[in-house]
Amino acid sequence: MSLPFSFLNAVERLIPRERRFDDPLSTLAFGTDASFYRLIPQLVLRVESEREVVELLKQASASRVPVTFRAAGTSLSGQAISDSVLIVLGDNWNGREIRQDGAQIRLQPGVIGASANSVLAPFQRKIGPDPASINAAKIGGIVANNSSGMCCGTAQNSYQTLAGLRLVLADGTVVDSEDPASVEAFRQSHATLLEQLAQLGRETRANTELAAKIRHKYRLKNTTGFSLNALVDFDEPLDILNHLMVGSEGTLGFISAVTYHTVPDHPHKASALIVFPDVETCCRAVPVLKRQPVSAVELLDRRSLRSVENMKGMPAWVKELSNGACALLIESRAASRSLLHEQIGQIMAAIADFPVEKQVDFSEDPAVYNQLWKIRKDTFPAVGAVRRTGTTVIIEDVTFPVERLAEGVNRLLELLDKHRYDEAILFGHALEGNLHFVFTQGFDSDAEKARYEAFMGEVAQLVAVEFGGALKAEHGTGRNMAPFVELEWGSEAYQLMWRIKRLLDPQGILNPDVVLSEDPEIHLKNLKPLPAADEIVDKCIECGFCEPVCPSRGLTLTPRQRIVIWRDIQARKRAGIDTAELERAYHYQGVDTCAATGLCSQRCPVGINTGDLVRKLRAGAAQHASTATWLARNFAAVMRGTRLTLRLADGSRRLLGAPLLANASAGLRRLSGERLPQWTPAMPQAVKLALPETPATTEKPRVVYLAACVSRAMGPAAGDAEQVPLLDKTRALLEKAGYQVVFPDNLDNLCCGQPFASKGYPQQADAKRQELLFALLQASRGGLDPIYCDTSPCTLRLLQDLDDPRLQIFDPVRFIRTHLLERLEFTPQQAPVAVHVTCSTQHLGEAQGLLDIVRLCTEQMVVPEGIHCCGFAGDKGFNVPELNTHALRSLKDAVQYCGEGVSTSRTCEIGLSRHGGIDYHGLVYLVDRVTRPRA
Structure with missing residues (x-):
C-alpha cells in the first residue's frame, strides 16, 4: 500500500530532500539490518532533531502510517526494518553529558x-550494558532492546541502571522524567494515560500468581515481550512508563535521551580457562562460581572449541580436548592488584574439587587473557566463515534456569542433532543460564523452511514450556519470537502486553509485527536472501559491525550496504532482470565513493575487506591498461609532470589569489563534469627534488630512506608555517639521531604501486612493487640496513604478503619507536597537538605506538572522536572531494584548540589541513622540534 499523499506532502515540508530516500538503491540498502529478515521501506528519512521526530509522529498518527526507528541496525531479530517508513538517526544525536564525576551519564540515542x-x-x-556489538551498537538500540552482554548479567542492564528518560510518544508528546516542568505538563496533558498505567500496575501486583511469574521470569535474562516487571517493580506511573520503554524495540515510543547510573570499570583483571571433562561437571560448577567474585563466566561446548581450533593464534591443546569437553572462561576484576589476587584464590578454592581436563591458570598478562577471549569471540565468526554460500547464520539466544543448565544444554544439543544442524555451536553467559546457539540455515526451498520451522517450534516448547526459561535473553523479541510470546508467557500476561501496546500506540503505527504480532507465521516471512555475489564478500553476514569506521557512511553507502546491493545486482542478473539503472547508481555510490582502505575488515567478524571487492570492480571496468603500463615504465616522467602541474597551480595562486583560484577551480570542475580536481588552499607546492649523493662510508649506522612518490612531489602548502619539505625534514631528523642516510638508486622512477592498484590496474601495481623491492634490497646491502619509508600507506603495501625476510621495512612510527627513542632526548611542548591515525597505521598495528610517541612530544594530545578514516584515499580528496569533506565534517570543532596536527600520510594531511583549519604535518616535524641528540 502506497503512502498517503498528505503524509508525503508534510514530510517534504519538514525533511530536506538530501535526507529523504525513496530510490530503489537506497531503500534496498536500508532494508537490511543484522537479522535474517528483509523489508524494503517505501521511504527512508534521516532525522537530525527531536522536533523532526515529533512532527513525523504527529503526521504518521494522523495518516495511520507505520514507522520504524533505527539507530545502528545491529539488531538480530528483525526489529530495525520496515516496509513503510524507516526513520534513521543522523549526526546530531551524539550528545553526552557526564554527571556526578561519572556516577551518571546522559546520552542521546546516536x-x-x-x-x-x-x-x-x-x-x-x-x-552497565556490554553487548558484543558495543563498538557498533548505539544507545538508542541498546536501551530499546535492553541489551546486556558478557559481564552485564541481569543487575547492570538498561532496565536496572536507568536513571532518567526523555521520550516521544506515538502522538508526538515529549516527556522528560528529569525535567520537573516537562513532567508536570505531561501529568496535566496525559492524566488519563498515567492513571491507566497506574491501574495496570495495581491489577498486576494484586494478581499474586501473575506477579510471582513476572518476578520469576526476570530473575533470568529475559527480553521476550514487554518489560512487565515495570508493573510490579514500580507504582509511580511515570516510572512504569520509563521502564516499559526499555526493551520495547520502538513499539511504544521513541527514546530521545537516556540517563544511566554507571557501574565501576575496575582497572585490574585476570582471566582463566577451565576445561571440564563433560557438560554436567561444567554446568555444576556454574552455581558455585555465581557466588564468587567473578565478572564473567562464559561457557563453550566442544563444538564451539572445535570451530576455532585451526584458527591462527589458537593454542595447540585445543585440538587435543576430548569429545565431551566443556569449558568455562572466567574473568575477575578488582580495584587493586592485591584484591584481584585475593579474589583469584577464592575462586580457585571454590572449584578445587571439580575434575578438570585442561586448565589455563588466571593471568593478568594481556597476551594471555586476550588469547583466551579470542577463543570465545571467534566462535561466532567461525561458523559464518564455513557456511555454504546462500545460507545465513542464525544466532539464537535462550535462557535456562541456572540450576537446570546442564540438562538444558544437553537437550538443546539433542535438538540440533535431531534436525541435522551439524555445524552448530553452543556458547553463552553461564552465570545467567543464557545460551547462544549458532547454526547456518538456507531459506531457498520449502524443505529448508520447514526444517527451520520444526526446529524453532521444538526449541520454543523445550525452553519456554518445559524449562520455564526465556526464548530471548538479550537479543530482543523482534519478528523472530513474536509468534511465541504467548507460548512463553501465557494468555494472561500476553493480553496484558496487548493492553500496554494499545494504550501507548492506539493507532498501531509504531513498528508493527515486532514484539507482538497477530500473524502466527511472521517469523517465517520476509526472509532475507544472501545470494552469491563474489567470493571476496560471500561470507558477509550483514551484521553492520563495519559501518562506524567507513568514511562514506551517511554520504553514500557503507560496506554492509555495498555488499547488499552487489548481491542483489548479481541475483537479478542471474534471473535475467535488467540491472543497468541499478549499476549506474552503484558506480558512484558503491565504487567511486569507497575509500577502499580496508578498515572495515578490522571490524568484520569474518575479516571481509570490502575495499578488495571495490578494487576488483574497478579493475573490471578499467579501460586504459596500455596507458597504465606506459606510466609505470616512465614513472620519473610522471613525477616531473606532477611537480610541473603543482608549480603551475601555485603560479596561478600567486597571480589570481587563493580565493579567486578556488572559485575558478570549482567552476572548471563543474564544467568538466566533476573530472578536474578541486584546488584548495591546502594544495601542496612542488618539491624541488635534489637528492644528495650517497656519502662515503662512515662508522655511523646506515638507514635506507625510501621517500614515497608523494613526498618527492608534494611539499608544504603555501600558507603552511612549516616550509621544509618532508623529505628534507626526515633526512635531518635521521642524521640528528646519528644515522647515515642513503637513498635507493633511480629513486624518482620507483613506486610501491599503490596508485595503480587503487585505479584497478593490479598487474602494473605489482610490477612497480617488485621493482621497488629489488631496489630496496640493493640499497640495503641485501637487507643489512633498515629501510625507512616516510608514508604509512606505502609501507603497508610493501609489507603486505612480503615473503623476503631480508628486508626490514619500517613506517615512521615503528622506526621512531624502535630506533630513535634511545638516540633522542625529548622535551615535550605545552601546545596541544591533534593526531590523525591513518588507516594504514591502524593496519600496521602502530596506532598505539603513534599515540605514545606524540605523548612524549606534547603535554596535550587530541584524538578526534569518530574519525577513523579521513576519506582522502590517495587522490579521492582531489577527484571525489565530497568524500573527504563528509568524513572530516566534525574535525574542525574537535581540533579548534590545537595549533597543529600530525599524521603519517602526506595526502591525508592535505584534507586534514583543509577541513581542520590547522596545518597537519608528518610526525617527524613534531619529533624533530622537541628533540635533541641524546648525550
Missing part, C-alpha cells in the same frame, strides 16, 4: 556504546 565508555574511562566507570 552515541555508540563504546564511545560512551571511552568518555567514562577517566572516571573508571562504564555503562
